[in-house]
Amino acid sequence: MCGIVGYIGEQNACPILVDGLKRLEYRGYDSAGVAVLNGNGIDVRKSVGKLKALETALENCWPKGGLGVGHTRWATHGRPSDENAHPHSDCTGKITVVHNGIIENYVQLKARLIEEGHQFKSETDTEVAAHLIESHYKGDLAEAIRTAAKEIEGSFALVVIAQEEPDKIVAARRHSPLVIGVGEGENFLASDVSAFLKYTRDVIYADDDNVVTITRNNIKITDLDGNPLDKKPRQVDWDAAMAERGGYEHFMLKEIHEQPRALRETMRGRLSLEKDCVELPGINLTDDEIRGIDRIIMIACGTAYHASMAGKYAIEHLCRIPVEVDVASELRYRDPIIDEHTLGIVISQSGETLDTIVGLHEAKSKGAKVIAITNVVGSMAARDSDGVLYTYAGPEIAVASTKAYTTQLMTLYLIALYFAQVRGTLEPERARQLREALWELPRRAEIILDDYRDVIAAAERYYCFNGFLYMARGINLASALEGALKVKEISYMHAEGYAAGEMKHGPIAMIDPTFATIAVTVKSATYDKMLSNIREVKARSGEVIAIANPHDETIKDYADRIITIPETEEIFSPVLVALPLQLMAYFVAHSRGPAIDQPRNLAKTVTVE
Ligand code: F6R
Numbered sequence: 001m002c003g004i005v006g007y008i009g010e011q012n013a014c015p016i017l018v019d020g021l022k023r024l025e026y027r028g029y030d031s032a033g034v035a036v037l038n039g040n041g042i043d044v045r046k047s048v049g050k051l052k053a054l055e056t057a058l059e060n061c062w063p064k065g066g067l068g069v070g071h072t073r074w075a076t077h078g079r080p081s082d083e084n085a086h087p088h089s090d091c092t093g094k095i096t097v098v099h100n101g102i103i104e105n106y107v108q109l110k111a112r113l114i115e116e117g118h119q120f121k122s123e124t125d126t127e128v129a130a131h132l133i134e135s136h137y138k139g140d141l142a143e144a145i146r147t148a149a150k151e152i153e154g155s156f157a158l159v160v161i162a163q164e165e166p167d168k169i170v171a172a173r174r175h176s177p178l179v180i181g182v183g184e185g186e187n188f189l190a191s192d193v194s195a196f197l198k199y200t201r202d203v204i205y206a207d208d209d210n211v212v213t214i215t216r217n218n219i220k221i222t223d224l225d226g227n228p229l230d231k232k233p234r235q236v237d238w239d240a241a242m243a244e245r246g247g248y249e250h251f252m253l254k255e256i257h258e259q260p261r262a263l264r265e266t267m268r269g270r271l272s273l274e275k276d277c278v279e280l281p282g283i284n285l286t287d288d289e290i291r292g293i294d295r296i297i298m299i300a301c302g303t304a305y306h307a308s309m310a311g312k313y314a315i316e317h318l319c320r321i322p323v324e325v326d327v328a329s330e331l332r333y334r335d336p337i338i339d340e341h342t343l344g345i346v347i348s349q350s351g352e353t354l355d356t357i358v359g360l361h362e363a364k365s366k367g368a369k370v371i372a373i374t375n376v377v378g379s380m381a382a383r384d385s386d387g388v389l390y391t392y393a394g395p396e397i398a399v400a401s402t403k404a405y406t407t408q409l410m411t412l413y414l415i416a417l418y419f420a421q422v423r424g425t426l427e428p429e430r431a432r433q434l435r436e437a438l439w440e441l442p443r444r445a446e447i448i449l450d451d452y453r454d455v456i457a458a459a460e461r462y463y464c465f466n467g468f469l470y471m472a473r474g475i476n477l478a479s480a481l482e483g484a485l486k487v488k489e490i491s492y493m494h495a496e497g498y499a500a501g502e503m504k505h506g507p508i509a510m511i512d513p514t515f516a517t518i519a520v521t522v523k524s525a526t527y528d529k530m531l532s533n534i535r536e537v538k539a540r541s542g543e544v545i546a547i548a549n550p551h552d553e554t555i556k557d558y559a560d561r562i563i564t565i566p567e568t569e570e571i572f573s574p575v576l577v578a579l580p581l582q583l584m585a586y587f588v589a590h591s592r593g594p595a596i597d598q599p600r601n602l603a604k605t606v607t608v609e
Contacts, residue, residue: 001394002086002100003027003072004178005195006159006169009186009216014062017070020188020195021051023244026251026397027100027191028074030377031085034058035096037161038065042096046085066216067169069159069189071098074395075377077106078123088127090134091118094163095141097133099126100191101176102392104154104269129158137162141170142213146224149174149209154268159189171212175264178206180219182233187214193236194243202233250596252398252490256582257449260442262403263575265392266410271417273439276432278418283371284387285343290422293343296323297368299331299359300347301606303401303485304408308347309478310574311412317571318426318434319419328355332362344370345415349396349404350605351379360384373411375404389415398597399604400490402582405482406445406575413438413572437569441576444566448579454563455580458545459587461561462516467494469507469542470581472520473530479520479574483581490599491589500526500533511542518584520577521546521555524570534558547577 003024007013017034025032032054033046043063047053051072071086078084086098103109106125109132114120118131132151136144141162149156155175162170171178171189181188181196181203188196189212193203206212206221210229213220221229238247248254271278296315298308305327312323326336328346338344344363348356351374360381363370372385375393382388391407417434420426426434462468468487470480481497488495498507500519511517517537521530534544535558546559549567556562565576589596 001027001074003191003195004098004100004157004159004189005070005191006068006171006189006214007186008067008169008214009183010066011186012064013066013068014058014064016199017068018051018055018058019198020190021070021072023194023240024191025051025072026244026395028072028395030073030075030080031082032070032072033085033087034063034068034070035087035161036063036065036068037163037166038063041163042089042093042161044087044089044096046082046087048080048082048085067161067166069096069098069161069169076102076390076392077125079378083122084124086126088122088124088130090130092134095130095134095137095160097126097130097158097160099129100157101155101174102265102268103128103152103156105152109151129156133160139164141165141168142211142222143226145170145172146211146222146226149211149224155265157191168213168215171206173206173210174208178212180204180206180212180214182219185216187216187219189214192243192246193238194240197236197238197240197243201235201237203236204231204233250398250586252400252402252586252596255396255398255402256579256586258394259403259406259579260445260449262393262407263410263442263445266407267414267439268392270414271435271438273435278414278421278435280389280414280418282387282389283415283418285369285371287422289369290419292341293321294341296321296343296345297336297338297363298323298325298345298347299328299356299363301328301353301355303405303482304347304349304356306478306482306485307405307408307412308345309481310409310475311345311416313475314413314416314571315419318416319423320425321419326359328353328359331359336362338363338366338368340367342368344368345373346370346381346385347373347408348379348381349375349401349408351376351381352605352607354607357381357384373408375407399599399602400486400585406578409575410441434569437572441568441572444568444576445579447566448576452580452583454561455583456587458561458563459584459591462545463491463588463591465516466514467510468496469510469515469517470495470497470520471500471503471517471533473500473526474524475571475574476520476522476524476577479577479581482578483518483585486582486585487588489602490585490594490596491592492594492600493588493592500530503533503536508536508540511537511540513541513543515542517542517544518581519544519546519559521548521559522565522570522573522577523549523567524573531558547580
């Protein structure tokens with residue numbers, strides 16, 4: 001998830017681009033760059049690091065010209081560096097591109113372009129787009145982009161300028177956001193409206209496979225075959241801060257809503273129904289090595305630890321490999337049994353959590369191979385591991401982790417399916433059913449996010465209770481712990497997550513009419529046992545909110561409130577269960593008033609022991 005901006009008009013483009021990038025910096029801050037077109041050609045300036053570094057590099061010699069593009073990067077292919085920073089150009093330097101998204105088939109396209117004689121300077125997938133457009137360019141930039149877009153698989157918002165056509169910017173999108181700002185004598189393109197809100201509130205949202213050409217006074221939108229499309233501008237009434245959050249009141253809510261997209265990005269190029277298999281190129285393990293694993297140890301903290309708990313269930317169930325999960329801060333002090341047949345999996349959104357990194361080194365020092373699941377390209381976890389699987393959640397700004405968690409779950413499911421495929425532990429028909437169910441998850445997540453009035457109503461009733469108890473069984477024990485953690489960290493309320501079978505060994509003593517119990521009662525092997533646990537809570541005058549599947553008539557006789565989520569395979573249900581629990585925490589905190597995105601006493605990345 002990167003930020004892109006384009007400007008054409010009478011003003012000097014560069015200050016407008018840099019200002020737009022400031023508003024977009026929340027989308028990525030590994031590097032930044034601008035390209036401005038003037039009588040001398042295309043002037044490209046870029047710098048690794050935050051936007052400040054680019055501003056320092058520009059000091060006193062800002063490129064001049066009324067047309068340009070800018071980019072702030074969240075690395076996906078290629079570590080953060082000057083060379084990998086956008087904009088990227090073709091061989092001649094006459095076509096320059098900024099890009100947000102992931103070009104899945106970039107390896108194949110790059111090989112073909114190299115064979116045709118193109119020379120690459122970076123490790124990025126974006127540079128492929130620049131050369132691909134060059135290879136199709138015959139004097140009509142929009143036409144070249146249309147042809148290139150048909151060849152690209154994956155997600156992209158591309159904004160392109162060409163020296164030969166100094167009066168226009170051309171853009172195209174598929175699955176990545178692109179919005180047009182309609183000005184007077186000037187027009188804008190950006191990842192979101194916050195980049196140009198100072199100048200115009202009239203916007204047009206481009207759709208998938210639209211190709212957009214903006215000049216100073218005109219906007220033309222076509223489909224990939226060049227057929228013109230008629231789209232009318234609409235007005236946005238958000239203020240700048242709200243626009244940055246996509247119109248949501250907090251980053252946390254925005255990030256909750258980003259989960260269907262983030263889940264799809266994380267699956268992209270790894271799970272394909274056509275190919276009938278899972279592919280995990282970054283894992284860096286041979287089939288023999290995967291067959292030789294006799295134990296897995298997962299190392300993580302906080303929310304990532306909860307993801308690892310669900311991962312244990314999935315891997316043990318599908319691959320029959322014993323899995324241990326460790327809170328990273330405990331691992332090194334317990335003298336763990338690890339050898340060269342152990343596979344370590346470290347899970348960390350930031351990839352910098354000190355305890356997790358120490359655990360990674362501990363596992364490696366004992367001879368284990370270690371793979372990292374992280375959201376940050378080039379992070380320490382990524383650098384120090386033998387293999388890395390990125391979650392493509394995009395930057396997570398809110399301290400409370402949401403989309404990082406569900407994309408970690410998705411990555412663990414992909415690992416489980418991949419290992420099962422290599423080790424032959426699943427019947428082909430069952431493997432196919434599971435792949436299809438996984439593929440469907442983002443769509444089911446969308447259904448939850450389309451209408452969650454029942455969650456808001458529950459939060460409004462329970463926010464002034466004395467506390468929450470989350471109970472679940474099986475793989476959803478992870479969901480119970482994660483649901484309780486979310487409430488604790490942003491609303492500062494007492495909340496506990498428990499295995500429902502443990503209730504009578506202690507926690508049931510807490511139940512009274514001021515203590516709400518959230519029971520995960522989705523379709524599962526332990527559904528009937530969960531019903532008995534709900535009865536026990538009800539018998540002690542506790543109120544119960546059940547997270548259940550639609551068409552479950554039985555649960556109506558048990559719970560006080562029911563929040564429904566679509567049905568899926570039990571092992572994948574934690575992804576869907578997470579959404580109402582995150583929303584519940586959000587709306588409880590909202591009613592109580594704390595600073596949701598930056599709760600007290602917490603930091604996004606914990607780099608101390
Ligand atoms: C909770 C939360 C934390 C992190 C934990 C690990 O919402 O965000 O519990 O999950 O600090 O952080 P990473 O994943 O960066 O290692």
